[in-house]
Amino acid sequence: MTQLEEYKKELERKQDRLMHQLYTDSLTHLPNRTKLTEDIKAYKAPMIILINIDGFKEINDFYGIDIGDFVLIEFGKIIKRHLPSKGAKLYKMSGDEYVILDSMHLSRMELIKQLNLLSHSINNQTIFTNGYEIDMNATMGIALDTHDLLISADVALHEAKNSKLRFAIYDKSFETLKEYKNNLLWSKKIKEAIENNKIVPYFQPIVDNQTHQIVKYESLVRLIGSNNQIIAPFVFLGIAKQSRIYHNISKIMIEQTFKYFADKAMDFSINISINDIENFETHQFIFEQLKTYDLGSRVTFEILESEGITNYGIVASFIAEVKQYGAKIAIDDFGTGYSNFSHIINLHVDFIKIDGSLINTMLYDENLRVVVETIVAFAKKLGIKTVAEFVDSKELYEYVASIGIDYSQGFYISKPKPNITNVS
Secondary structure, three states: OOHHHHHHHHHHHHHHHHHHHHHEOOOOOOEOHHHHHHHHOOOOOEEEEEEEEOOHHHHHHHHOHHHHHHHHHHHHHHHHHOOOOOOOEEEEOOOOEEEEEEEOOOOHHHHHHHHHHHHHHHOOEEEEEOOEEEEEOEEEEEEEOOOOHHHHHHHHHHHHHHOOOOEEEOOHHHHHHHHHHHHHHHHHHHHHHHHOOOEEEEEEEEEEOOOOOEEEEEEEEEEEOHHHOEEOHHHHHHHHHHOOOHHHHHHHHHHHHHHHHOOOOOEEEEEEOHHHHHOHHHHHHHHHHHHHHOOHHHEEEEEEHHHOOOOHHHHHHHHHHHHOOOOEEEEEEEOOOOOOHHHHHHHOOOEEEEOHHHHOOHHHOHHHHHHHHHHHHHHHHHOOEEEEOOOOOHHHHHHHHHOOOOEEOOOOOOOOEOOHHHOO
């Protein structure tokens, strides 16, 4: 063999070692996730069985990492002895999970029979090591010929665990059911929060870009969860609207905010939605608070433009009514919703709050800068004040002031806090 041939052979050996390392789990020496992703491509109708060892964390914590590693190796051997077909391949995933890859060649009835057999074979096994007897059980999630096999198998695995089953075959309804259960859970949490006075306002300052002084505070809804964690509205407000308890939250926020500012010499703003304006009870409640607290000249109602104002007649009528009490109106999230300039003119608003998604990216996007500057120029011609939302840096704060935006709000100035005295 010539020197060149020896060199080529050595290169091939190195490449083989490299590929082996790339595609092999170092502990069990089984093919790994990378190899699985490659192999799936060769299958016309692939099926994967994701297998998760039950209670492996407890095994690891109780017996130690070395025995935990031994269990992973031995359990891999157990699965390999019971593969469902000659063409099936076993892979070691991260942690305590394995995958069997096979072609889907059975009827559903035959598949379930085969899965029952596999489950029976790998469960109730005992691994012996160092005088210990460790009983093994596992749960399986199965996915058949879907676009995201691993994700689908993982969804099925969680469904099996939650339902106390040995295995589950992925079905789209699992995700619908999961969403449904999540909605029910959050509906219950929101109702409990309402009953236990855990829906509260947090306050974020709005500053004048010329004087750098706080001119008002926006009242923002928060839910105090278990262990007193503070939950932002994007987590629960959508579900509140679906479950028809949203208007209860609106009334709580309106009343608590008016009550909080009753003995404070500071202007404030409250978010209201088109739903609040159109809902008779909430609509009436707003005017009751205006009469009770006599704070009309200090309150601004922020109407969410991003929700889409379609019935301008009702909105215009509401604005005219609250203005009789001295209240001001802001259009919130302006620039990403459905309103146009001509409608805004007819609504006679006092402030336009430019949507944060425009503000916090315009430093890096020339087109967005043009959009924002156009909104500012339009507002100035009409005598409408502008507010920049989501101002999160000194650079952005200075820039929005330089293009003529009147006020700023965002984390650079302050995060929302439970009391205005805590804001420096």
